[in-house]
Amino acid sequence: MRTFTRALVLTLSLLLLSVRVSQPVCVEGLSDTEAVLGKPMKLTCISCLKREDIKSVTRVTWYYQPRHDQSVPIYEYADGPRELESWFKGRLQWLGSKDLQDLSLRITNVTLNDSGSYVCEVFRQFEFDFFTPSTENRRVIPLVVKKTATRDPTALYSEVMMYLLLIFLTLWLLVEMVYCYRKISKTDEAQAQDAVYS
Structure with missing residues (x-):
């Protein structure tokens, strides 16, 4: 019986030592494409860092493009969140995370004129000793506003x-x-x- 108990304790100790502490995982998901009139709407933009141990400077710009028109910048994150001059003024809320992998926005009180395409443009410049590469990502979110939820x-x-x-x-x-x-x-x-x- 003692041999069995020792073997069990040894096995459990080895298992505990081999288990790593879990860390959060970044998953790039899709945004909803339907909004309900008068309700808030989350525009999801997730841009995962492949290596979180490398320092980077991140700049995010959100654009709104009405159907068949030119895109207009509506929100920006450089050193902090900043709402730009547009008809969205006062209705946009930053939902991004501190590590700048989640770069989502919320539109409060959606109107019928908010239908169109939203573009999340992410620019990252990485800091190495003598080399500073950069990456740029664009996510396009088509949005349709309906009077009632389907x-x-x-x-x-x-x-x-x-x-x-x-x-x-x-x-x-x-x-x-x-x-x-x-x-x-x-x-x-x-x-x-x-x-x-x-």
């Missing part, structure tokens, strides 16, 4: 399946209860008959 068919299917599952489980529980009740009744009858004949 119902996602997946949500409807999952809701129907949930209710069907609840009905099935309730009926199964009822059948189990009846089965257990009958079994207990038969056991009680058998014990009563044994008591009579004894």
Whole structure:
């Protein structure tokens, strides 16, 4: 028994030493493309750093492009977030992270005129000893503003399946209860008959 306990403690110790501390992972996701009139809308722009240990200077510029028109800069992040002069003034909110991998914006109180394309342009300059390479990324987010939210068919299917599952489980529980009740009744009858004949 002592050998087994020692082996178990040794194995657990090795497992604990081999496990690394978990670190957050950056995942580049897609932004929603439908907004509801009068509601807030998050424009998601995520630009992951391949190597977080290298220092970089990041500059982000958000543009709005109405249909078939020229794009207009609406928001900028260089040394800090700054809202630019546009008809969005007072309705944009910075949702970006401190490490500047999440560079998202929120539009509060969406109007019908907010339909169009939004461009998130990310410029990064990396700092090495004698070499300063740079990268530039562009993400285009087409946005359509609707008067009411459309119902996602997946949500409807999952809701129907949930209710069907609840009905099935309730009926199964009822059948189990009846089965257990009958079994207990038969056991009680058998014990009563044994008591009579004894």
